[in-house]
Structures are given as structure tokens and as C-alpha cells.
Amino acid sequence: MSITNLTAIRDLATNAGLEVEYWGWRGEKEQVAPETLAAVLGALGLPASTDDEVAASAREFENRPWRRVVPSCTTVREGSDATIFVHVPHGSDVQVDALLEDGSTRRLQQVENWVDPKDLDGALIGRATFALPADLPTGWHEVVAKVGDDLSEHAPAGTLIVVPTSTPWPAERSWGLFTQLYQLRSTTSWGIGDLRDLAALTTWGAERDADFVLVNPLNANPPVSPIEPSPYLPTSRQFGDPLILTVDWAAAFVAQRTEVPVDTVELLSRLAGEAILGNRVDSIDRDAAWALKEPALRALFDLWQSANVIDDDFTEFRKEAGEPLERFGVFCAISRVHGRDARGWPTELATANGADVLEFAAAHAEDAEFYVWLQCLLEAQAKQVQSEARSAGMSIGIVHDLPVGVHAGGADAWSFGSAMARGVTVGVPADQYNQFGQNWSQPPWRPDMLAELGYAPYRDMLRAVFRNAGAVRIDHILGFFRLWWIPEGNTAKDGCFVRTDAEAMLGILALEAERAGAVVIGEDLGTVPPEARDALAERGMLGASVLWFEWSDDGVPLAPEDYRRACLATVTTHDLPPTAGFLALEHLDVRERLGLLEGSVDQARAEETETISKVVERLRRAGLVGEEPSNEDVVVALHEYLSGSAAQLFGVGVSDLAGDRRGVNQPGTADEYPNWRVPMTDAEGRLVSLEELLGSPLAARIAAASGRTE
Template sequence: MTQQLLQQLVEMRGIETHFVDAWGNPATIAQESQEKLLNVLGYNTTNETEIQRQISEDIQSVWLSPLNPVQVIRSGELLVVPVRLPIELVNDTHVLVITEESGEVSEFKVIPTDGELSASAHIDDVEFHEYQLTINAELPLGYHTMELRADSDVLASVRLIVAPKACYTPEPVAEGKKVWGLSVQLYCIRSESNWGIGDFSDLRKLVGYAASVGADFIGLNPIHALYPANPNACSPYGPSSRRWLNYLYIDPSVIEGFEHDDVQAILNREDFQQQLAHVRQVEHVDYEGVTRLKLALLRAVFDVYNNKYLKKNTKQNKAFKAFVAEGGTSLDMLAVYDALQSHLQKEGKECWGWPVFPDEYKDYHNPAVEKFKKANLTDVKFYLFMQWIAAEQLEAANQAAQDAGMTIGLYRDLAVGVSEGSAEIWGNKDLYCTDASVGAPPDILGPLGQNWGLPPMDPHKLYQQGYQPIIDLFAANMASSGSLRIDHVMALLRLWWVVKGDDAKDGGYLYYPVDDLLGILALESHRNKSLVIGEDLGTVPDEIRVKLADNGVYSYRVFFFEQAEDGGFFSPSHYPIQSMSTLTTHDMPTLIGFWHCLDLELGKELGLYPTEEILQTLYADRHKNKQAILDTLHGHNSVSGDVGHDVNVTGMTQPLNYGMQVHMAGGSSALLSLQLEDWLQMDKPVNIPGTFNEYPNWRRKLTQNIESIFDNGDIQSLAGQLTQARNNASK
């Protein structure tokens, strides 16, 4: 009986028991893993009585709610509303009141029994019925409210979301235009003027350079807010908040107040200039050095700007206050968190994240936090100011892309989660399960499985919160851009949860309300005119790929993974039109690294392969793959006769490198993304999955300044060939 009850609870909470792994083999989630997942969701599984009680509580909570907390429908669909009431009320006349986002109100008199009876239950000896009521309402796209009333009493209310059938696609792309663009890790950019890390001014320049040679977009790493007081926590995929921006990308020199004598005095100090020269010259981003310099200068600029504008009734202050008001609790939470973490750091206290904060500060909603905020208003205002400036500078880069006539412009990247010590969790702990982490089961990229250290959202709590956190994430990350790439887009369907202390391979899948989430994604996509790309690599069930395509989400196709059963590589002309193709990603080696097996050498040094046999198998597979690549390139006349036919004597050369890129450009994917590192023929990767301190992830810079890259005749020729190939593919 206990086992049956556990399985009932497992099914109720959407825990998967079986799945197909990355190699196409059936796999089973261990019973122990299923129970552990229930535990981190808050369930006590120690005895049958407790399990039965919790199941009853969950069932009761549904039946005692006359309406669901949120309902998502698509444009043109009938509005069918489930209503649950005690049997003595089901024959009474009720009123459904729909208040549209615009404020327009409609009322519908309903008798529950006029609908279709769909279920019934007994709660404390009271019989409840659920009816499906069909409401004849033509509602516009948007976020509306629906209330169930009896006389003047509001029995329940539901958030009603009306979404388009599919995500937005720009008209030129919808009409068949094939475009290409460059993907870049913004922090990697070198320039003549930045402070040892790429910034939004560099991005604005890059947009101009790239557009001038035919590019239609610039793809970015996640530019989410990280940790000013913990700069070495630098992974863009482990942020503090996904709604806000990384202040390190601010260019201080273009903020009004930078030329003030007080600011210039700091800038021109000998020690400051020495440190600035150092962070510019080093091979890897020195996050501690860059943070120290930028915080000092930005605080000085803020002091000037604050005194001149933000303490007076100026248009600048009105704009700043409007930004803060629109940011609401989320922005306040981040600013308070950053100020508090900095304060604790100065006191010499452990402060990597809220789990080690003093008890009174471990939750944003604690009275002590409000007291701290009131005592440190100027510090909090400084962090609000930085978010305002960052948003303005990002928008300037976006405007430059539009002015340059780019079809898409900037495309942003939404990380799958936030790190454990983040401000995002600090302010909404009820939503996140901090005793688990998001990851992946064993696959080609991670033979041991992956644990990303990112606590997942509880899908039930997300539903109870009317999906507002996910709405905010989509909207914030579509701002100032023409496209959004969603990292690990399978998260809309299911996520691999790893319980704290367990190996990644011992995790399990939890399902999410994919149809609702895709509806919200489509709505925000149209509101923000943002094309959506879903990173659908790894262990991907066929059902999600079909569902994503039907919802207008562009697939993500990596050349090295597009292989037939015989080992040959599919021609890019066979890729789905509704996709973005690429040769490599930030989690993969560069073209030179791949060809010369530098990633396998590094993996061996770092202990990423459990056995020598696995490593040798990878070497053998790589050898076969490289020969297959040469075969397909020559078979399609994508490279000249100067490139060898035999892998045993053919190294990576510029003609082979560029030939692979032009080969991709002739493909059928609507979008083609190329890595700037491969234009520069770099050999070192930016990230090695499964490593932390073993390799300088997220730090490796480009080898050239962006000002000089586009002066290179070979690169100009490559860009011209890419544009021509894309134009030919459009015909």
C-alpha cells in the first residue's frame, strides 16, 4: 500500500519514472531518487499515514478552490472554465466577471450544472462537483482577471491569459530571408577603450562593424546580474537575477559626470592607471580587478550625478524614478541584496550568498532587511542607478542595430536558473527548491551527468503564483533585443533535478506545465517583437521538439550533432527552416580545438573521463567524424582541392575553417550563428562543462581588439561569402 501511495504522489507531482536517454536507450528513475525528489518538494515519505495525509491535503486544496489560480488559452479557442463547488451550490446562478487588461468588463450569468460534469469528490463528508463551463467571450491577447461571484461576494478569482498560437517571427524571415550573425561572449571582447572586459559600448561598435559586412544579428551570452561583492562568481549561467543586468558591462566613460574633476582625480591616480593597464593586458578577464576599478569609478560618477540630478526635480530624476517604479519589488530586492552583501563583505563576514548571511538578513522580507535598507538608502540607490544606466546603454546598442538595418539585431540568452545564493531566490524562497539543483543525465557532452548548482522552481508554486515569475523573466530578457535564445529550452517541459549530495546521474525528471509556458512565451514574444530560439540539445524527447515547432520556437541545430546512423553528417540543406544552425557553442571546443582534439586532451588532464577506455573511444569517434566531415565538405564542393581528403594528413587550416562556415551558410536554416572565436581561429574554449576551478571558465578573452578584426581582408572576404551563400539559400 505504501508503494502504491508513493506512486500516486509521484504521479500527482509530475515526477517521471522512465525516460529515453541521449543514446536512445530506455532508462528508469530509481525508486530512491523518486522519494528524494518528493522530499525536496516538501513531502514526508517516512510512513503510510503521513503519505496518505499529504495526498488528502493536496486533493482538498484543489477542491476547496472554486477556480484554478491561472488559466492559459490560445487566441480563437473557446473559453472553457472549470468550476468546483459544493453540491448544494451547483444549481445556483453565479456571475463570471472578466476584467480585461484594458479595464473593459464583461459579465456572464452561469449555472454550473449547465456545463459538463467532469469530476466529483467528497471532502469532509461534503460532496463537490466540477463542471466545465463554456463562456462565449471574444477576448484580446493579454493578461486578464476573471472572478466567480455569488451575489456581491467574490468566491474566487483566476488570472486569465490569452496567448497567440505561436511566437513572433520578423516579416523578412517569415518570407524566407536567410540571415547570419555572430555569437560572442560579451565579457571576452577586447577593445582600445574598455576596462579589461567587454562592455555595452563595445557591443554598439561590434553591431556597426558586423552590420557593415552583412551580419543581421549579434548573439550574446546571458547578460544577467551577477555579484558585485563576489566577482569571481562569474558564470553567466549562474546569475543572481535573470531580470536585471550585469553592471560590469557599463561603460563609465559615457555617463554624464565622468568628466567631473572628482571622477577624473580617481581615474588619473597612478595606481588606478597601473591596475587599469593590467586588467586590459591580461589573457583572462580579471574579475576582481575589473570590479574594483569599475565600482570605484561608478560610485564617483553616481555621487556627481546624484547631487546634480537625483536630489532635485529634474527630468533625469523623473526618468530614474519611473525606472525604479516599473522595476518594482524585483529591482528593489536586487539593489538591497547588492548593498547588503557589500556591507557584509566590508565587515569581513562570509557573504558569498544569502545562505551564509546573518539570520536576520537571510530573507528579503525580514524586518531587519527593511531596517538595513532605510539606514543605507544612498548605497541602495547606487545599485538602482547602475541598473538604470545598464539598461540605457544596452538600449543604445539595440538602437544601433536597428539603425544599421539588422533584420534581428541583438539576440539575448536566458539562463535556465539562478545560483543558490542569488537575490532571485532570496526574495522568493517559496518558489525555489534549494535542496535540489538543475542538471542533466549522462549524455554526449557530459558522460557523468551534469549538476549545474541551480535550484529549480517548484512547478506547483509557479502555477500558484499565476506564472508571474516566468512572465517577468520572458519580458525582461526580450527587452532591447530582437530575439531571445532560451538555454535548455526542455525546461519548459521537464527538468532534471539532482538532490543535494547526490551524483548527477542519480537525479530524476520533473514535469512543468509546458503548454501554459509556451503560451506565455508566445504572448511575450509578440508583445516584444522577439523571435524565440530554443536550445534543444542533449536528452530531448521528440514530443518537445514537435511542440516547440508548432509554437513557432526556432530549433537549435549544431553541425557536429547532426549525424546519420551511418556516421555521415547531414547536409545543412536538410536542416529545418525553422531553426538556427551553428558549428559550435560556448560549451564546445572551437573549430581548431575540435579538429586537433584539444578538448579531449584538456578533459583527460582535468579528469572528466571515468576510464581510459571511454577516452580512447572518444578519440576513435572523433577520427571517424573528421573523415566524415571532410567527405561531406568535398562532396558538396564546399572546400577547394587545397584542403586534403584524408584525415590522417589534414590539419585545421584557414581554408578548412572558412569552408566549414560557408558550407553552413548554404543551408536551409533561417538563421546561422557563427562564433567570433572561429573567425579569429582561436584554439581555447570559453567553457568546459563539468569543471569549476579546474579551468578558467568564462574568462578567456578574444585574441584581437574588435577595432582591428574587421579590417582583416580575409575576414571581409569570409563575410562576403557568407552573405552570398545566405542570399543564394533564400532563393
């Protein structure tokens, strides 16, 4: 790289949405290296490796909006006064209309706002300003323009999104559970927790006045070994994971529509007998579970196909999911032949809509159809679980979790093409708990391309996660404001924040939440932009508060009444060990063993011990524990303490109900720690079945302590 004009590249970066400096976790201002700025700008389609490239990219960036007649996308809040800029050859007539979602048309009126014309590639381009009516209904609309003396030239339409001012609010102040579904292994599980196990947990919770169950992301992975264990690194955020299907439910579903022969019944029984042995293993083995679950599901699919079953619900879901579902089925079929990572596929299959992909799809139509069928089956079972949760008395029911991103070689990255940035991944800079930063190995959305596409990929993803959910948790919602981009080859600490259009991202989220009638919970932990929490609260979206991170200005644990109302409060989170483990400093043992502590381990232990002592003293002063409480007494007291907070929602970790001590995830690691593969155990480290868990005295104590009272 040969950059001498640092001011120019920093100006270009700032205009393009990059933050050239930021506040580090130690309270010091950090400057982003010019090499990092150049790499990130390149990922945004703005070459910046030399002074000449920077100058050319700056000119092109300035000219981009002038090259379109109407903006590619405009987002406005309902009831607000807003205008849009329209660009036409200088002196040309133009007529602009809003084509509404219901098919009606509204003429836009031009307003006085003189702007000098711009010389663009040798032609003068003028800018006209048009007012958007304040009474436009919420929804997905279009802006269309006719240009020329006779208004005969139709310019490409732009997307117009009118969004609500707020999202649905929880009906009542309540408590619920949060869990990693794969850990909920019952005596009938096939080595991994499934949707029937989730239904059992919701029933147990509802009987104790819980109003929701928050589950880890249930998004899809390629059907190829090795299956990615992290629920936060899926192949797609639009489709589900067949591993969570309940085979017995699937068999009953098929049996209601066609006869299941004896040999199929015997096959399913034999596979189930092998699969349940996996429940005795001290590891979640997704490959072993799928190796048994897939042939069972294929046998049922073959029956479905041979009987030519027509199911109205399946047909409707397939119609609504549309072309993305069909492409996903093809992606899975290709994965079976060429591997799970599309970046290693033959070049002729690298483009989702290429001719060779269409030929492959035709040649492997039945295999692709199988994966589409699995998604239809997942829809039916997820719908059943949510229905049972609401029928049992839960006001919210299932809360789905939307991960930050997807696998760089996965189905979404393959399907969305230019909507995702290449050559960069996302993560977070260094903080108190991850002093080397984190690289999540996921490509980010390109904010400019999302706008160019009218946010359609984002909208479709939201509609999928809101389906069969009473609420949705957005992991790292701070990424809706800015996201830490890390150029390939850099360490996690050597990245920069890239701003997104938060008004558009949050507005569309509010629109889709309103249509789904669902609550939004934004996980806003970490380095928080100052405007983020105010923006969430303004929209009626909840944040997230974890007891160990909440302190008053005078250095004591935050009093329950001082918690913000607009949040989901929890004692712990999946990036920390369960509460019993945290109290025993299990997280420091792991980080010391893996070399993840930047400073002295003795100092880290002393600091964490002081933190715990201050919290326990707060419990003691509240009369919740005595002078020498047991570890279990402290765990129960912490839940009773936080249940009395001002937070609208309070979440209880299912691992805490078991007395588990092992963390499910150690941030900043890959294979150094068995992330997302740790089954649930009790305080003594014994494997715990779901039935044992829900019948345990500790679970009963914590549930009783967690009930909310007005």
C-alpha cells in the same frame, strides 16, 4: 526512508509530474530510485519518506484543486474553446466573470458537466464548469467569482492568461554573430568586454550584412568578491551586470546633465589607465575589473545625487521595474555587508519582505540607491546599443540569452521565496559529451507555485530579457517541458525529470515575445522529449542545430538542404571549443587531463577523428576544400557549408573569427578548468584585441563565406 509500497510512490510521482523512468543516452530505459522520487516529491511540498506520508500526500494532491473556488491560473490560446472548473459548497449559487486587462468585464456562462460532489474535510464541495469566450483578447486577465445565495461572498481571484498562437518570425533568412561579451576586450576596455565593444562588433557585422549579434547572458552578479564567472549562474535573471557598463559613456551621460569637476575627471582617467592593463592578462579577472570600475561609477553616482538630477527615462524605467528593482538594490546592499550568498546571512534577513530587511534598507538607503541607479544606467546603454544595431541595418540586432536558472543564494532565490524548490538543483543526466551528467547548482521553479502566483515571476523575468532585444535565446528550453532535478547529496546522474506545464510556459513566452516584437530561439540540444520540437515549431519558435550533432539516418553529416528551417544553425557552441580547437581535438585533451572520459581515450579520439573525417569528406564532395586542406581552410569551408543550409538563421562564433582554439567552458567542471575566464586568442595562442580581431584576414574570410544568398 521506509517505503515498501513502490507502486504508490511511483503513482504519486507520476501524478505530480515526475517521470519515474526515462531513456538514457545509450538507448536504455533507466528507472529512477524511490529515494530520489521521495526527495523530489518533498521539494514539491509532498512528503514521501514513508508509506503513510505517501498516502497522505496522494490525498492532499488530489484535493488541491478542490480547495480553490477558481483555479489559481488558467492559460488558453486565443480563439480556442476552453472551460474552467469552479468549486463551491455543494448547492451554492456562483457567478463567474473574466476581468480583462483593459478594465472591461465578460460574464462566463455555465455549461452542463455533472461531477459528483467531493467530501472535503467534512463538507461537500461541488464542481461547476464555465466556458471561456473564444474571442477573449490576448493578455493578462483575471477570473473572479461571487458565491452564496446572495452572491455576496467574493472568492480569491485567479489569473487568466490568453496567449497568441505563434511568435514573431525572422523577417528574412540571415546570418549573424554570437559571442561571449566579456571576451571582446578592446584597447579601451577595463579588463573585460563592455557595451561599447558590443556596439563596435554590431557595426562591423552590419557592414557585412549580418542581422544579429547573440551574446552570452548579461545578467547580474552580487557586487562582492569573488564574482561568479559563469554567465549561466547569475544572482538574478531580471537585472543586468554592471561590469559590462562603459564608464566613458556613463561619464558623458552624467556630463550632459551636470558639471563633472576636474578631480573626478582625473580620478576616472587614473582608474582607466590601471584598468586597461588587465587587457594584457591571459585571464578575465572580474574582481580586478570591478575593483576599478566600481569607484568610477560611484564617483559619477555621487555627482548625480548631489546635483539632484531628474531624468525622465530613468524615472520611467524605475517605475516599470517596480518593487523587484528596489528589492534588488537592497539585496546588493546587504551583500556588501554580509556576503554574496543569502543562505549565509543572519536569519532575520533571510526573508526579502521581513521587518529587519526594511530596517536595513532604511539604514543603507544610499547604497541601495546606487545599485538601482546602475540598473537604470544599464538600461540606457543597452537601449543605445540596440538602437545603433538597428540603425546600422540589422533586422534583429541584439539577441539576449536567458540562462536556465540562478544562484541558489542569489537575489532571485531570495526574492521569490516559495516559487523556487529547495533541497534540489537542476542539471542534465549523462550524455555522450558529459558521461557523468551535469549539476548546474541552480534551484528550479516549482511548477505548482508558479501557477499559484499566476506566473508573475516568470512574466517579469521574460519582460526583462526581452527589453532592448530583437530576439531572445532560451538556454535549455527543454526545461520548459521537463527539467532534470537532482536532490542535494546525489550525483548528477541520480536525478529525475520533472515535467512543467509546457502549454503555459510556451504560451506566456509567446505572449511576451509578441508584445516585444522579438524572435524566440530555443536551445533544444541534448535529450529531447519527442513532443518538444514539434511544439516549438508550432509556436513559430526556432530551435538550435549544431553541425557536429546533425547526422542523417545513414550515418553521414546532414546535408545543408536537410536542416530544419525553424532553427538557428551554428558550427559550434560554447560547450565545445572553437572550431579550430575542435578539429585539433582540444576538447578531448582537456577531458582526458581532467578525468572526464568514462571510456578509453584512444577510442574517444578514434571516434571523434572519424566524425571529423566524415564532415571534411562532405566538404570535399561539395567542392569547398581540396585533398589536404589546412585547419583554417576547413574552418572557413564549414561556415560556407552551413551558410547554405535551410536554417532561417545562421550564427558565426566570434572566437572562430579569431582562430581561437580554447574552449570557454568545460561542462561538468568548476575550478578544474578556467570556465568563463578565458580571453580570446588567435591560432598561435596570442591575446587578440577587438580591433585586431575585426581587422584580421581570417575574420574577413569567414564573414564573406557566411553571407546568405537566396
